[in-house]
Amino acid sequence: MIDRIGTNKARDAYATRAEEAKATRRTDRDRSVTGAGGASTGEAEAVAVSEGLRQIQRATEAVHTSPDVRADRVAELRRRIEAGEYHVPAEKVAAKLLGLGDDQS
Numbered sequence: 001m002i003d004r005i006g007t008n009k010a011r012d013a014y015a016t017r018a019e020e021a022k023a024t025r026r027t028d029r030d031r032s033v034t035g036a037g038g039a040s041t042g043e044a045e046a047v048a049v050s051e052g053l054r055q056i057q058r059a060t061e062a063v064h065t066s067p068d069v070r071a072d073r074v075a076e077l078r079r080r081i082e083a084g085e086y087h088v089p090a091e092k093v094a095a096k097l098l099g100l101g102d103d104q105s
Contacts, residue, residue: 080086095101 077086
């Protein structure tokens with residue numbers, strides 16, 4: 001059973017935190033509407049965010065429409081492997097496995 005003192009303290013703490021959260025939301029909203037000089041910058045920020053969002057959307061669309069695999073490159077490598085024309089020097093493989101740069105191979 002929760003005693004009356006504990007209930008009152010919990011209610012007061014909740015009310016205090018709710019008021020702090022409300023004040024923080026108001027402050028954040030005010031900051032988004034006015035800049036450091038007090039002039040309204042909400043529209044400029046909205047335009048900047050909108051343009052940034054458009055760029056992200058274009059980039060995302062480009063990623064989704066581009067092929068995951070370069071089919072022409074894969075076909076060429078497959079042909080060279082099957083023809084016995086594709087050789088990789090063991091030193092280069094070892095360097096990559098050991099994390100050494102291209103300058104080491």
